[in-house]
Amino acid sequence: MQYQGVLTKMQTEVGEPIQYFLVFDSDFIHVNQLLDKKIDIEFVGYQCLSCGKNKKIFRQGYCYDDFYSSAKVGDWVMRPELSTAHLDIEDRDLEYEKKAQLxxxxxxxxxxxxxxxxxxxxxxxxxxxxxxxxxxxxxxxxxxxxxxxxxxxxxxxxxxxxxxxxxxxxxxxxxxxxxxxxxxxxxxxxxxxxxxxxxxxxxxxxLNFPVLQYPEKLKSLNLEKTPHFSGVLKGIKGQYLIFEDNTVFNVRNSEGYVVKLSIL
Structure with a gap:
C-alpha cells in the first residue's frame, strides 16, 4: 500500500494503548496497525502549513515568512506569560489571539x-x-x-x-x-x-503507549539529510515512530514535509 501527503502531527485517541493516526488530505493511516511491518518513507518536498507553497520549512511546519507573520505561531504560543489578549492588546491578530488565549x-x-x-x-x-x-x-x-x-x-x-x-x-x-x-x-x-x-x-x-521494543541507542531520522528510509516499526510514543534498528522519527518536527509512505 502507498500513501502520499503532507505530514502534520499524529492525531490520537485515548485507549489501551493510545491509538495513533496519520491524516492526509484524502486519506489516513491507523499507525498502530503498522507495528511489526516494514515502512518505506520517501521525502518528496515541502508544503507550508500556512501558505501551502512548496517553500522550505523553517519551524513548526511554516516557511520563514509565515513563521514570522502568522498569528498561530506568535511568541505567546511557546511563552504563555507573554499573552496579552486579556488586556485587549494585539500581537499579530487580536481576533485569533482572543479565541486562543481567552x-x-x-x-x-x-x-x-x-x-x-x-x-x-x-x-x-x-x-x-x-x-x-x-x-x-x-x-x-x-x-x-x-x-x-x-x-x-x-x-x-x-x-x-x-x-x-x-x-x-x-x-x-x-x-x-x-x-x-x-x-x-x-x-x-x-x-x-x-x-x-x-x-x-x-x-x-x-497513559499506555503502543511500543513493542524500546530503542537502546537512538538514531534520529532527518528527512532532509536522509530522504529515503526503510525500517520495521516497533513502537509509537509521543510524536515519535520507533524502528527496529533504533532509528526514531519525530513526526511533529517534520510537519510541512511532503512524503510518500509505502507499507512493504
Missing amino acids: QPHIVYLANSSNVKVGVTRKSQVPTRWIDQGAHEAIEIVEVPNRYLAGITEVALKERVSDKTNWRNMLKNDVVDQDLIEHKNALREFLPEEVQEYFIENNKETE
Whole structure:
C-alpha cells in the first residue's frame, strides 16, 4: 500500500494503548496497525502549513515568512506569560489571539522522562500529555486564560523542570512518581492571583503507549539529510515512530514535509 501527503502531527485517541493516526488530505493511516511491518518513507518536498507553497520549512511546519507573520505561531504560543489578549492588546491578530488565549487553560505536571510542569488549553487534555510521551500526568490549576497559566508556569519552573529529556522518554528510562505529592508541595508557590484555581482531590491520568521494543541507542531520522528510509516499526510514543534498528522519527518536527509512505 502507498500513501502520499503532507505530514502534520499524529492525531490520537485515548485507549489501551493510545491509538495513533496519520491524516492526509484524502486519506489516513491507523499507525498502530503498522507495528511489526516494514515502512518505506520517501521525502518528496515541502508544503507550508500556512501558505501551502512548496517553500522550505523553517519551524513548526511554516516557511520563514509565515513563521514570522502568522498569528498561530506568535511568541505567546511557546511563552504563555507573554499573552496579552486579556488586556485587549494585539500581537499579530487580536481576533485569533482572543479565541486562543481567552479560554480555560491547564497547568499540569507530567512524567515522561522526569517530572515537568507545562501549560495547555483544557480542550487539549490529555492530547498534550500524549504528544509529550508522558506515562502519567495530573492537573494543578485550571485558569480562565493563557496569561494566568503562563505566569503560573514561570513561577513553578523555579521548583520543577519545564523540559522533557526526549532520549530518556523514548528509551522508557522513567521512574513512577507520586504526582499528587508533587502537586501539593507546589501549591504554596503558585502566584497569589492563581491560588483560587488550585484543583483539589484529583487523580493522576495514566497513559499506555503502543511500543513493542524500546530503542537502546537512538538514531534520529532527518528527512532532509536522509530522504529515503526503510525500517520495521516497533513502537509509537509521543510524536515519535520507533524502528527496529533504533532509528526514531519525530513526526511533529517534520510537519510541512511532503512524503510518500509505502507499507512493504
